[in-house]
Amino acid sequence: MTNLKKNFVPVTQPYLPPLDEFRPYLEDIWDRKWVTNNGWYHQQLEKELCDYLGVEHLSLFSNGTLALITALQALKITGEVITTPFSFVATSHALHWNGIRPVFVDIDPISLNLDPERIEAAITPQTTALLPVHVYANPCDVERIEAIADTYGLRVIYDAAHAFGVRVNDRSVLNYGDMSVLSFHGTKVFNTFEGGAIVCRDEKTKRRIDNLKNFGFVDETTVVAPGINGKMNEVQAAFGLLQLKHMGEINEKRARIDERYREAFKNVQGIELHHVPTHCTKNYAYFPILVKPDFPISRDDLYDELRTKEVAARRYFYPLISEFPMYRGLPSAGQHNLPVATAASRQVLCLPIFPALAEQDQERIIETVLECAWRNRRAS
Numbered sequence: 001m002t003n004l005k006k007n008f009v010p011v012t013q014p015y016l017p018p019l020d021e022f023r024p025y026l027e028d029i030w031d032r033k034w035v036t037n038n039g040w041y042h043q044q045l046e047k048e049l050c051d052y053l054g055v056e057h058l059s060l061f062s063n064g065t066l067a068l069i070t071a072l073q074a075l076k077i078t079g080e081v082i083t084t085p086f087s088f089v090a091t092s093h094a095l096h097w098n099g100i101r102p103v104f105v106d107i108d109p110i111s112l113n114l115d116p117e118r119i120e121a122a123i124t125p126q127t128t129a130l131l132p133v134h135v136y137a138n139p140c141d142v143e144r145i146e147a148i149a150d151t152y153g154l155r156v157i158y159d160a161a162h163a164f165g166v167r168v169n170d171r172s173v174l175n176y177g178d179m180s181v182l183s184f185h186g187t188k189v190f191n192t193f194e195g196g197a198i199v200c201r202d203e204k205t206k207r208r209i210d211n212l213k214n215f216g217f218v219d220e221t222t223v224v225a226p227g228i229n230g231k232m233n234e235v236q237a238a239f240g241l242l243q244l245k246h247m248g249e250i251n252e253k254r255a256r257i258d259e260r261y262r263e264a265f266k267n268v269q270g271i272e273l274h275h276v277p278t279h280c281t282k283n284y285a286y287f288p289i290l291v292k293p294d295f296p297i298s299r300d301d302l303y304d305e306l307r308t309k310e311v312a313a314r315r316y317f318y319p320l321i322s323e324f325p326m327y328r329g330l331p332s333a334g335q336h337n338l339p340v341a342t343a344a345s346r347q348v349l350c351l352p353i354f355p356a357l358a359e360q361d362q363e364r365i366i367e368t369v370l371e372c373a374w375r376n377r378r379a380s
């Protein structure tokens with residue numbers, strides 16, 4: 001507790017409700033003495049999340065990465081899977097842990113999501129599935145992706161780690177594809193400290209997923225698959241239920257910061273804002289900006305400048321997944337195959353956005369960026 005710097009602004013911070021509100025949940029768990037394995041709060045959170053999100057079948061996990069790994073297991077995905085290099089590294093790691101080869105396809109320059117126009121060229125006889133990501137909670141082109149998957153008989157698993165609560169055409173984005181995977185990590189819009197979930201289409205698949213996250217047990221003595229331990233415990237689930245009660249306030253506070261940044265940066269030369277199409281709702285999970293070549297200083301210099309003002313912006317996603325040592329040897333990982341993702345990864349900077357971000361800190365961030373924008377042109 002001693003090294004918490006007073007003026008330091010992190011890029012994100014978990015929303016934590018007043019501690020007193022959580023005490024009754026803990027007392028109840030203490031009374032029940034049921035701490036994990038599909039306990040009361042676990043069952044309740046699955047129900048309430050289905051209602052809140054507008055989905056029918058949801059299985060909780062101890063984190064998003066195990067949920068991704070298990071989703072691939074549940075669908076028996078093998079061979080090659082087409083995915084985006086512009087994501088958090090867990091997206092490809094989940095493939096790696098299943099012995100599946102990631103095939104990287106470039107992204108769309110506006111949405112920064114997997115470019116549907118480039119998917120077909122990457123399909124081979126080994127391709128079994130697509131693993132797109134709704135980056136920054138901006139939905140992928142779900143209709144185009146569905147059409148391609150149908151044409152080629154491919155499964156679709158969405159990494160929806162960012163996309164909690166997002167709707168497309170007034171329908172949950174989580175209802176597209178065969179499965180969607182959420183993360184409830186402390187850095188995400190809705191958190192259970194660590195946590196995640198798989199959203200699937202039918203009860204039978206949910207049962208298979210529930211077995212897989214519990215070592216493959218279907219009853220006391222029967223194990224039907226080499227499952228894993230991916231179960232969410234009761235304290236996390238109870239915290240999730242409490243967190244859900246605060247989602248209105250969380251969204252409102254995030255929306256206000258988003259609005260303030262947009263207003264401040266809308267006419268700044270060299271700063272490109274990320275826009276969500278109007279048929280989609282937003283959850284304000286991130287505030288990415290692209291620092292273009294006509295901004296007076298580079299993205300990294302702006303990052304450093306913010307650092308000196310004790311503001312931790314993050315270069316999400318830099319490096320690209322395809323640049324990490326375990327992936328860069330893949331034929332699809334070369335920069336010539338991924339020019340748009342490579343450029344975005346060199347230009348993107350996520351500014352702090354979280355419910356408790358103080359007004360004067362927002363001001364400090366805005367002033368720092370604007371002050372850089374007014375500097376003399378960068379010599380090039």
Ligand SMILES: *Cc1c(COP(=O)(O)O)cnc(C)c1O
Pocket residue numbers: 063064065066087088090091133159161162182183184185194195196
């Ligand atoms: C956070 C995140 C994950 C991993 O989720 P965890 O709950 O941290 O395991 C996977 N994919 C993306 C895109 C993420 O942002």
